[in-house]
Amino acid sequence: MDDNQPTAAVLGGSVSGLAAATGLLRIEEFDRVTVYERQEYDDKRVDCGEAINDTTLIPLPKTPENGFVNDIDGFQIRVYDGTDRPLDAPPLAKSNVCCESGYICERPVVERRWAAELEARGVEFRTGRSVSPTDYADIVNSYDYVVDASGQPSLTLKANGNASEYTGDMVALNATVEGDFSAYRNRPRIFFEGYVGYAWAFPKSDGHANVGIGWAGDRRPADYFAALETAAERNAFPVPDRADVNIATIPRGPSLGPDRVCDPEAKVFLVGDAAGIANRYQGEGICQGIRSAYLLTELIADGNESAYPRKLYELMRSEYRLARLMRGAWVEHEDIDLLAAVTEALEGLTIDDVTRRPATVMRRVAGRPATALELISDAGMIRRVYESYTDSWEYTSRGGP
Numbered sequence: 223m224d225d226n227q228p229t230a231a232v233l234g235g236s237v238s239g240l241a242a243a244t245g246l247l248r249i250e251e252f253d254r255v256t257v258y259e260r261q262e263y264d265d266k267r268v269d270c271g272e273a274i275n276d277t278t279l280i281p282l283p284k285t286p287e288n289g290f291v292n293d294i295d296g297f298q299i300r301v302y303d304g305t306d307r308p309l310d311a312p313p314l315a316k317s318n319v320c321c322e323s324g325y326i327c328e329r330p331v332v333e334r335r336w337a338a339e340l341e342a343r344g345v346e347f348r349t350g351r352s353v354s355p356t357d358y359a360d361i362v363n364s365y366d367y368v369v370d371a372s373g374q375p376s377l378t379l380k381a382n383g384n385a386s387e388y389t390g391d392m393v394a395l396n397a398t399v400e401g402d403f404s405a406y407r408n409r410p411r412i413f414f415e416g417y418v419g420y421a422w423a424f425p426k427s428d429g430h431a432n433v434g435i436g437w438a439g440d441r442r443p444a445d446y447f448a449a450l451e452t453a454a455e456r457n458a459f460p461v462p463d464r465a466d467v468n469i470a471t472i473p474r475g476p477s478l479g480p481d482r483v484c485d486p487e488a489k490v491f492l493v494g495d496a497a498g499i500a501n502r503y504q505g506e507g508i509c510q511g512i513r514s515a516y517l518l519t520e521l522i523a524d525g526n527e528s529a530y531p532r533k534l535y536e537l538m539r540s541e542y543r544l545a546r547l548m549r550g551a552w553v554e555h556e557d558i559d560l561l562a563a564v565t566e567a568l569e570g571l572t573i574d575d576v577t578r579r580p581a582t583v584m585r586r587v588a589g590r591p592a593t594a595l596e597l598i599s600d601a602g603m604i605r606r607v608y609e610s611y612t613d614s615w616e617y618t619s620r621g622g623p
C-alpha cells in the first residue's frame with residue numbers, strides 16, 4: 223500500500239453505500255475501499271416497495287438472477303373517494319405515468335449481487351456487525367474519506383448526538399404477498415384514498431407482489447397494521463400476515479441543512495437516507511440515494527468534494543420544489559376531487575417528470591385552467607409557490623411538510 227494513496231470507508235452497504243463504493247472504485251488512485259454493513263447479504267432485510275425507477279444507475283445486467291424481476295411500463299395512479307367506500311366503487315380518476323428503465327425488484331438480491339460484483343473487483347466488505355459510535359470515531363480517524371450511507375438516523379448524527387434532527391415525516395409499512403397480479407403486472411398500482419399518503423401493490427411476478435401503505439404528516443391511524451389490512455381489502459390485494467410486515471420511517475430532508483451533509487475537516491460525507499434526501503412527497507429514495515453517492519464520488523475524483531453540499535442541493539432542488547408543491551396540492555386543499563383532477567392531468571408523463579420537473583407538471587396543470595385556478599386560489603398554496611421559487615422553505619424553521 224502506498225501511503226499517499228487515499229483510503230475510504232463506506233458505512234452501510236445498501237443501495238447508497240454500494241453506489242458510493244462503485245464510484246470510489248472508478249477513482250484510480252484509491253488504494254482501499256471498505257464497506258461496513260451490519261447485516262449479512264444472504265439474509266439482508268430491506269424496508270421498501272422495491273420499485274427502482276431508473277435501473278440504469280445500477281451497474282448490473284437487468285436479469286432476474288440479479289433481482290430485476292419485473293420490467294414495468296410505469297405506474298397506474300388511482301384516486302378514490304376516501305377509505306369508506308363500497309368495495310366495487312370505481313376510482314374518481316386514473317392516470318398512467320411511465321418509466322422506461324423501471325423494475326420492481328427483489329431488492330435484497332440486487333444488493334447481494336451488486337456487493338458480490340464489487341467484492342470481486344477488490345472492495346473489502348465487513349458484514350454482520352453494527353458499527354458503534356466508538357467504532358465510528360476509530361473509522362473516521364483511520365480512513366482518509368468516510369461516506370456515511372447508514373440510512374436514518376445516520377451514524378454520523380448518532381455519534382454527534384444529533385439523531386433527533388430527523389423528522390421521520392413519513393411512515394410506511396410493506397410486505398410481500400402471494401396472489402394473482404397478472405391483470406396489472408406491468409403497471410403497478412398506487413392508490414390515493416383521501417389521506418396524505420397512499421397504498422400500493424407492486425407486482426414482482428404474476429403471482430407475488432410487494433404491497434404497502436404510507437402516511438405523511440401528523441394525521442396517522444391509531445393502528446398501522448389494521449390500516450394496511452383494510453387498505454388491502456379495499457384495493458383487492460391479499461392481506462399480508464402481520465409477522466411479514468415491515469414498518470419504517472422515511473426521513474424528511476429539510477431538517478438537514480447543507481452543513482449537516484458533510485464534515486469537510488473529517489472528510490465525512492452523508493449520502494442517501496443518511497442525508498435525508500428521499501422524496502418528501504412520495505417517499506422514493508433509491509435513485510436519489512444512488513445519485514447522491516455518484517455525485518459525491520465524482521466530486522472526490524475532481525478534488526472538489528467541499529462543493530458536495532451545494533451540488534447536492536442543486537441536484538435535488540427541483541425535486542424538493544415539486545414535492546413541496548405536490549404535497550401542498552393535497553394538504554392545503556384536502557379536496558379529493560381536486561387531487562383527482564391534478565392526477566388526470568399527469569396522464570402519460572414520466573416518473574422523472576412528476577418527480578423532478580416542476581415546469582412540466584405545472585404546464586400540464588395549466589392546460590386545465592379550472593383546476594389550475596382552484597389550486598392556486600389558496601393562501602397556503604401561494605405561500606408554497608413563493609417559498610419554493612425563492613428556496614426559502616429549505617433549511618429554515620419555516621419549512622413544514
Ligand SMILES: Cc1cc2nc3c(=O)[nH]c(=O)nc-3n(C[C@H](O)[C@H](O)[C@H](O)COP(=O)(O)OP(=O)(O)OC[C@H]3O[C@@H](n4cnc5c(N)ncnc54)[C@H](O)[C@@H]3O)c2cc1C
Nearest residue numbers: 234236237238260270271272273353373394494495507508
Ligand atoms: C416501506 C417503504 C417503502 C419504500 N419504497 C420505496 C420504493 O418502492 N422505491 C424507492 O425508491 N424507495 C422506497 N423507499 C425508500 C427507500 O427504501 C430508501 O430511501 C432507501 O432504502 C435509502 O437507501 P440507503 O442506502 O440510503 O439507506 P438504507 O436502505 O437505510 O441502508 C442503510 C444500510 O446501512 C446499514 N447500517 C445501518 N446502521 C449501521 C451500522 N451501525 N453499522 C453498519 N451498517 C449499518 C443498514 O443495515 C442498511 O443496509 C421506501 C421506504 C419505506 C420505508
